[in-house]
Amino acid sequence: xxxxxxxxxxxxxxxxxxxxxxxxxxxxxxxxxxxxxxxxxxxxxxxxxxxxxxxxxxxxxxxxxxxxxxxxxxxxxxxxxxxxxxxxxxxxxxxxxxxxxxxxxxxxxxxxxxxxx
Amino acid sequence: xxxxxxxxxxxxxxxxxxxxxxxxxxxxxxxxxxxxxxxxxxxxxxxxxxxxxxxxxxxxxxxxxxxxxxxxxxxxxxxxxxxxxxxxxxxxxxxxxxxxxxxxxxxxxxxxxxxxxxxxxxxxxxxxxxxxxxxxxxxxxxxxxxxxxxxxxxxxxxxxxxxxxxxxxxxxxxxxxxxxxxxxxxxxxxxxxxxxxxxxxxxxxxxxxxxxxxxxxxxxxxxxxxxxxxxxxxxxxxxxxxx
Numbered sequence: 001x002x003x004x005x006x007x008x009x010x011x012x013x014x015x016x017x018x019x020x021x022x023x024x025x026x027x028x029x030x031x032x033x034x035x036x037x038x039x040x041x042x043x044x045x046x047x048x049x050x051x052x053x054x055x056x057x058x059x060x061x062x063x064x065x066x067x068x069x070x071x072x073x074x075x076x077x078x079x080x081x082x083x084x085x086x087x088x089x090x091x092x093x094x095x096x097x098x099x100x101x102x103x104x105x106x107x108x109x110x111x112x113x114x115x116x117x
Numbered sequence: 118x119x120x121x122x123x124x125x126x127x128x129x130x131x132x133x134x135x136x137x138x139x140x141x142x143x144x145x146x147x148x149x150x151x152x153x154x155x156x157x158x159x160x161x162x163x164x165x166x167x168x169x170x171x172x173x174x175x176x177x178x179x180x181x182x183x184x185x186x187x188x189x190x191x192x193x194x195x196x197x198x199x200x201x202x203x204x205x206x207x208x209x210x211x212x213x214x215x216x217x218x219x220x221x222x223x224x225x226x227x228x229x230x231x232x233x234x235x236x237x238x239x240x241x242x243x244x245x246x247x248x249x250x251x252x253x254x255x256x257x258x259x260x261x262x263x264x265x266x267x268x269x270x271x272x273x274x275x276x277x278x279x280x281x282x283x284x285x286x287x288x289x290x291x292x293x294x295x296x297x298x299x300x301x302x303x304x305x306x307x308x309x310x311x312x313x314x315x316x317x318x319x320x321x322x323x324x325x326x327x328x329x330x331x332x333x334x335x336x337x338x339x340x341x342x343x344x345x346x347x348x349x350x351x352x353x354x355x356x357x358x359x360x
Contacts, residue, residue, distance in 0.1 A: 002142075009139065012135070016127070016131060020120075049144065049148070050144060050146070055167075055168035056167050056168065057168070066157070066160075066168075067147070067153065070148075074152045074155065077169050080173055083249075084249050088188045088191030088192075092195060095194065095199055095342075096198070099199075
């Protein structure tokens with residue numbers, strides 16, 4: 001699991017790097033998406049317990065043994081929330097980009113200096 | 118150049134922080150705290166066999182209501198911002214009509230994709246899945262429609278009705294929990310039933326069905342807005358046929 005967490009961290013750093021360096025706004029949104037994915041992997045990895053299975057009770061994992069058999073369900077619920085919010089945020093960011101492009105016909109973020117101080 | 122150096126410094130700093138965290142991190146060997154409580158009490162308290170669903174819909178139900186609200190606000194924001202776009206991308210000549218295979222496959226597959234989405238959210242309390250996943254699957258059917266025919270029009274009245282009715286039902290079920298059970302969004306307003314049956318876990322299937330319909334219609338709405346306004350389908354269709 002340490003490998004999964006390391007991959008998650010690497011993805012987050014790649015995403016940060018892209019969001020800081022890139023000028024094209026669509027690439028910035030993609031970078032933020034990559035960073036989100038990394039964070040989600042990180043959270044799932046932290047919730048994993050070695051040798052255990054998914055937190056779903058059935059004949060293979062009876063309720064009486066659940067405490068010894070399942071991984072932590074709380075990070076999985078949090079990641080579910082994070083994914084949905086991520087989709088919403090991405091859609092909104094792309095919408096802003098469409099509107100900005102309409103105004104100035106450019107996707108380069110340094111061309112938009114109106115709110116810069 | 119200086120910007121690049123600052124960015125590199127920031128990323129290296131984060132990398133250092135995370136690596137230190139990772140190297141000093143000891144994985145849990147057993148469930149602790151709130152997770153322990155959820156796993157050991159969930160089935161007798163709420164009756165859902167999918168523990169993640171029980172946490173998302175009931176234990177942390179208020180968060181999920183907030184999450185649905187955020188998604189709703191994002192969908193509203195997208196449609197408000199893109200309502201009057203005048204954007205016209207340079208057209209690379211007349212577009213070819215999508216092929217017969219794609220058309221037939223879309224007509225054949227769309228009902229089944231929607232049905233699969235409904236299956237995922239109705240069984241959310243039993244198997245992996247739930248309202249958000251099912252809603253995303255339903256929205257993927259809408260995406261397939263748009264890919265086949267970019268001028269596909271959606272019936273907004275039906276979408277709006279489904280979206281607002283399911284949202285209102287979700288909140289109503291939550292408020293009923295205040296009067297009939299332990300608190301807001303408590304699923305025990307209905308009998309818990311036998312775990313593993315489709316009609317079990319109290320109000321969880323109802324709530325997840327509402328969420329699934331709401332998320333599906335909202336994502337379909339976002340997709341439609343991002344696609345842009347439908348433009349004169351008749352003319353291009355005729356051109357496509359002629360080729």
